[in-house]
Amino acid sequence: MQELKDRIREQGRNLGNGIIKVDGFLTHQVDLHLMTLAGQELARRFTHTGANKVLTVEISGIAPAVLTALAMQVPLVFARKAKPITMPSQVYETTAPSHTKGGLVPIIISPEYLGPGDRVLIVDDFLATGQTIAALARLVQESGASLVGIGAVIEKSFEGGRQHLSPLNVPIESLVVIERMDDHQIVFAH
Numbered sequence: 001m002q003e004l005k006d007r008i009r010e011q012g013r014n015l016g017n018g019i020i021k022v023d024g025f026l027t028h029q030v031d032l033h034l035m036t037l038a039g040q041e042l043a044r045r046f047t048h049t050g051a052n053k054v055l056t057v058e059i060s061g062i063a064p065a066v067l068t069a070l071a072m073q074v075p076l077v078f079a080r081k082a083k084p085i086t087m088p089s090q091v092y093e094t095t096a097p098s099h100t101k102g103g104l105v106p107i108i109i110s111p112e113y114l115g116p117g118d119r120v121l122i123v124d125d126f127l128a129t130g131q132t133i134a135a136l137a138r139l140v141q142e143s144g145a146s147l148v149g150i151g152a153v154i155e156k157s158f159e160g161g162r163q164h165l166s167p168l169n170v171p172i173e174s175l176v177v178i179e180r181m182d183d184h185q186i187v188f189a190h
Helices: 004-011 032-049 063-072 129-144 161-168
Strands: 013-016 019-021 053-057 076-078 091-098 105-107 121-129 146-156 172-180
Touching: 004 032, 004 146, 004 172, 019 121, 032 091, 032 121, 032 146, 032 172, 053 063, 053 129, 063 076, 063 121, 063 146, 076 105, 076 121, 091 129, 105 129, 105 146, 121 129, 121 161, 146 161
Parallel strands: 053 076, 053 121, 121 146, 146 172
Antiparallel strands: 013 019, 091 105
């Protein structure tokens, strides 16, 4: 997606250790026009899956996921990192390592919103190691729903996430793939 590549070139910063700063348009301040285009493109790529729900994890995955769900005209479910008092006592819960927070974070979904009969498309801001998306996939499986695809706004292919997720045997689509980040540069796959 050329608009996204251009924005990463203009505003993205390689902070080292595999971390890219894109908080001016994706992970803190959200460019809604750009995310609308991203959501429409992800919806187009996954229209054949018959997804009836889009799933992500709070917080920075919500913007692209909500706009994908809007384009697909299906509900968005987002996993929480802390259990609110409004959630039932029995929940689907797992943990995933956080690249930017360091350490494990909980991922929680209410069984009220995910279960058998659901066809789930996971959408997240990044596909890096694949650990967070794999955690969401475990919750989909635990709920009895079917995982039908995985979409990411930005993939850092050098972190091996796609290979980690390939045993899930579902389509994986990324709008932009970063091949490497070295010498403070960001190099896109061709």
